[in-house]
Amino acid sequence: MPFKCVFMLLAEFVSFDSEIATVFASILGDISMTNITRTSASHYEVQKNRRQQFIEDWRNNHRSVVHLKDIEMHRTARGLTCGVYLGKDGGNPVRTVDAAAHEIDPDTVSTIHRHSWDAVILCIGGSGWIEIDQARIDWAAGDSIHVPAWSWHRHGNESGNIARFMSFSSEPFVDILGFAILEDGGNTPLSQLPGYPGYTPTTPGNDIYARRIRRLAADQAEHRHGRLHTSWNDIEFRQSPRGTRTTFLLDSALGYRTSGLTMAMFEIGPGRAQSMHRHSGEAWLYVVEGHGHSFIGAEVDQGENYQWNKGDLIVVDHYSWHQHFNDDPTMTAKVVRVHILDTLLNTMNALCYPMNLLEEPPDHIRSKQTGDLSTISWPEVQRPSWP
Ligand SMILES: [Fe+2]
Numbered sequence: 001m002p003f004k005c006v007f008m009l010l011a012e013f014v015s016f017d018s019e020i021a022t023v024f025a026s027i028l029g030d031i032s033m034t035n036i037t038r039t040s041a042s043h044y045e046v047q048k049n050r051r052q053q054f055i056e057d058w059r060n061n062h063r064s065v066v067h068l069k070d071i072e073m074h075r076t077a078r079g080l081t082c083g084v085y086l087g088k089d090g091g092n093p094v095r096t097v098d099a100a101a102h103e104i105d106p107d108t109v110s111t112i113h114r115h116s117w118d119a120v121i122l123c124i125g126g127s128g129w130i131e132i133d134q135a136r137i138d139w140a141a142g143d144s145i146h147v148p149a150w151s152w153h154r155h156g157n158e159s160g161n162i163a164r165f166m167s168f169s170s171e172p173f174v175d176i177l178g179f180a181i182l183e184d185g186g187n188t189p190l191s192q193l194p195g196y197p198g199y200t201p202t203t204p205g206n207d208i209y210a211r212r213i214r215r216l217a218a219d220q221a222e223h224r225h226g227r228l229h230t231s232w233n234d235i236e237f238r239q240s241p242r243g244t245r246t247t248f249l250l251d252s253a254l255g256y257r258t259s260g261l262t263m264a265m266f267e268i269g270p271g272r273a274q275s276m277h278r279h280s281g282e283a284w285l286y287v288v289e290g291h292g293h294s295f296i297g298a299e300v301d302q303g304e305n306y307q308w309n310k311g312d313l314i315v316v317d318h319y320s321w322h323q324h325f326n327d328d329p330t331m332t333a334k335v336v337r338v339h340i341l342d343t344l345l346n347t348m349n350a351l352c353y354p355m356n357l358l359e360e361p362p363d364h365i366r367s368k369q370t371g372d373l374s375t376i377s378w379p380e381v382q383r384p385s386w387p
């Protein structure tokens with residue numbers, strides 16, 4: 001057992017705790033003799049402790065509101081200035097979506113890069129452009145953009161002012177599966193960069209392998225030709241029974257083909273509230289305009305109120321009861337919500353069936369929460385501005 005002796009000797013020199021050294025030496029002894037690691041804990045205990053630790057870590061990392069004042073903006077190697085709201089690179093591990101703010105200085109072009117996850121962009125200040133593969137999209141505040149997985153993209157700003165946008169990506173979700181890959185192309189022209197990962201478009205036959213090739217090819221073709229941009233000029237608000245007026249910004253209903261990422265905007269009347277509800281998955285809510293508070297709780301009468309202002313991010317934990325209030329008596333509040341709807345949330349609904357993960361109060365309670373909708377006076381819709 002030479003490994004064991006060497007380890008005990010090393011332990012002497014580097015002053016390891018002798019008990020730890022004995023444990024390691026005994027494990028090494030076991031490995032060198034049998035190639036089997038022995039543990040006194042049963043499979044049940046190991047699994048139970050691991051699950052408990054996972055949930056504890058998750059709870060400790062969870063944030064209900066991330067305030068704009070706490071976001072640190074840093075210059076990055078891409079030539080942008082970025083700050084993480086929530087995400088591993090900002091010290092907050094997340095499981096589904098990450099959120100970050102980005103600024104492009106005047107007369108700046110970023111490096112080009114691509115990744116195996118997709119992202120949605122909410123333009124919040126100034127104007128700029130993004131190139132996604134061959135397509136250049138000029139944007140202004142209020143516009144929404146989808147950056148598909150594996151698309152080469154870079155940002156630019158030809159205006160005289162700083163351009164600012166928020167990004168929400170599916171990287172954490174893809175990372176969980178071990179498929180998160182990022183490739184930076186520096187300043188290489190697009191024509192010299194490799195194309196999308198290839199796939200076999202079709203094959204004859206009706207066996208299960210041939211069917212799989214055709215099914216996945218059709219799926220890829222659809223994902224690679226989805227919509228990329230919604231201009232603020234094209235959005236249309238509609239009154240919702242939840243007491244707000246709402247509009248889709250980026251959704252499969254508008255022709256987008258994302259990993260399930262979807263964005264919608266809702267506006268709460270002066271001094272009014274959205275009615276309470278809960279659903280599967282998290283809701284990520286970026287405050288575009290206004291100030292207010294959100295009730296979030298495990299039960300309708302057991303929760304906390306969280307204050308928010310313009311530029312803050314509210315994260316409603318999965319299956320929590322929640323209600324958003326506009327605290328301004330004269331101005332409306334505009335909030336953009338992000339879900340991973342068509343994929344993750346729908347999968348959660350299916351996996352938890354017959355549990356109903358979308359719940360709302362009965363109509364008579366809901367109308368008390370929203371008040372008389374006909375008395376809300378909505379202002380003319382104007383593009384957001386920053387700051
Ligand atoms: Fe990107």
Ligand SMILES: [Fe+2]
Nearest residue numbers: 277279283322
């Ligand atoms: Fe919600």
